[in-house]
Amino acid sequence: MPDPMTGELRPPSAPRTESKGIRTTPPGFPTTEVVAPEEMGPPLEWCEESKHYPLQGAIFYLCLFAVSGTIIYRGFEWTSNWFLWVFITVICVAMYFHLKKDRVVAGSRWVQQRDEWISTYEITKIRSTTVGLNRASKIEDVHGNKLILVLRDAQMNPLLWNLVYNGIVHSVAHGNCDISKAARRILKI
Numbered sequence: 001m002p003d004p005m006t007g008e009l010r011p012p013s014a015p016r017t018e019s020k021g022i023r024t025t026p027p028g029f030p031t032t033e034v035v036a037p038e039e040m041g042p043p044l045e046w047c048e049e050s051k052h053y054p055l056q057g058a059i060f061y062l063c064l065f066a067v068s069g070t071i072i073y074r075g076f077e078w079t080s081n082w083f084l085w086v087f088i089t090v091i092c093v094a095m096y097f098h099l100k101k102d103r104v105v106a107g108s109r110w111v112q113q114r115d116e117w118i119s120t121y122e123i124t125k126i127r128s129t130t131v132g133l134n135r136a137s138k139i140e141d142v143h144g145n146k147l148i149l150v151l152r153d154a155q156m157n158p159l160l161w162n163l164v165y166n167g168i169v170h171s172v173a174h175g176n177c178d179i180s181k182a183a184r185r186i187l188k189i
Contacts, residue, residue, distance in 0.1 A: 014165030015188045016155040034105060036117040041107040045160035047153065054099035058092040065091070104153045106163045111154070116147045120167020128182035137183055139168075142176075151186070 034043050065088045069078040078084055105112045109121050118141040125140040129148065136150045155161045165187070171177040172189055179189065 013158065014162045016158065016161060033103070034112065035115055036105075036107060036110040036112055040110045040119065043105045044107055045157055045163060046103060046105040047157035047160050048103040049099070049153075053102075054096045057099045058096040061092050061095050062088060102153070104149070104157075104160060106154075106160045108163060109167065111147070111149065111164045111167070113147060113149055113153065116145070118145045118147045119143060120164055121170050123168060123171035123177045126168070126172075126177060126179040126183045126187075128180055128186050135186055137187070 065084075069084060070076060072078070101114055103114070106120075110117055110119050118139050120141075122142040123139055124142055125138075127138040129136050129138050131148060131150050134150050134152045136148050139147045139149055149164070154164055168177075168187065169189060172179055179187075183189075
């Protein structure tokens with residue numbers, strides 16, 4: 001197991017199937033956003049979408065509502081309804097802040113996506129699932145923590161994925177982890 005404070009010895013490279021991205025951890029991670037207990041160690045690697053991603057998502061929803069309104073009302077008379085504009089604005093702002101929180105953080109013995117975290121060396125159950133169009137893994141640990149880890153997001157930073165994958169392999173190898181056939185195939189375990 002790697003040292004919880006430094007992550008040394010770093011685990012070997014893990015197979016990546018969902019993302020070939022090579023993002024690195026930028027300096028200055030705001031540790032106030034980490035929900036894992038301090039005794040699990042500090043965040044060593046993290047990855048998030050570009051700063052434009054939440055704005056693109058909000059604009060997408062604005063366009064989606066505009067096209068939907070035009071089709072439903074068969075024209076542009078819906079644009080004079082102030083209530084619809086308030087509704088659209090609230091949804092777009094909510095989407096912006098929701099997408100802004102989309103980040104994966106990992107320490108040497110834990111991983112967090114959004115506000116959920118698990119201990120990677122104490123995993124008891126792994127199932128394969130999807131989130132939107134992305135493959136994901138439903139993971140549970142011995143403490144009852146549950147996480148849906150979007151593989152594309154975790155694999156964008158190879159060093160982060162190495163930390164996570166090493167913990168998953170450790171849990172499976174020690175026989176305490178119930179892993180589905182689909183998850184085994186997708187994770188290449």
